[in-house]
Amino acid sequence: TVVQLRGSHQTFNDSQLRNGFIAISDVQRLVLFIQEASARGHMSAETAADFRAASDFLFVRTETFRQIQSRRGYFKEADDAIKALLQVQATADAAVETDFRDLEMISIDLIAQAQTARQALVKYLDAMSHLQNGLLLEQTIAVESQRAVVWITLIGLSILALVAIVLLRREVVAKQARHAAEQRVRHLAFFASLTGLPNRVQFKDRLSELSKE
Secondary structure, eight states: OOOHHHHHHSSSSSHHHHHHHHHHHHHHHHHHHHHHHHTTTTEEEEEEHHHHHHHHHHHHOOOOOOOOHHHHHHHHHHHHHHHOOOOOHHHHHHHHHHHTTOOHHHHHHHHHHHHHHHHHHHHHHHHHHHHHHHHHHHHHHHHHHHHHHHHHHHHHHHHHHHHHHHHHHHHHHHHHHHHHHHHHHHHHBBBBBTOHHHHSHHHHHHHHHHHHO
16 A cells, blocks of 8 residues: 555665765774874874764764664664664774773774674665665555556446446437427327328317417
């Protein structure tokens, strides 16, 4: 039904897919900033500011992801992706709170967690892709079913229209026949059937009219 299709469409939501792809990008940015600082041996003020900004973006993305997921109900791949993103977020927050004191350990932890998060997000996006294909298949079947119903309805209406036309034609012919019969009866009442001349009834009626004058 249309309601079921709308419900399926809500499951496959563009904003969910968009958040999934951008979350991968946000995680990658965090990893790049921490790797850059680890390679230098210290966290510069500029890189630290970029890291905090990327962490904030990831926080917003994860919260949006969680809100969408909470509205649509349980979806394992989405839940796994959210958990992985929260773990990355926790590590990033801890790095900021400790002022990046142990860059090497932070880099190792963040890279491992980022890899887990990316894998979870890829599984999530793959699951959403399957949902999309399922939705398209449902819509195709629904459209084909509706098309069949429309054709059957049109054929039925066409047959009804033809029947109505035939019945109307018969009614018109019957009315014409009745009118012709009435005309014939009126003619026979005042004219002879063989000669077509006025008969005795018409003669008496005419004579009566003249006598009144």
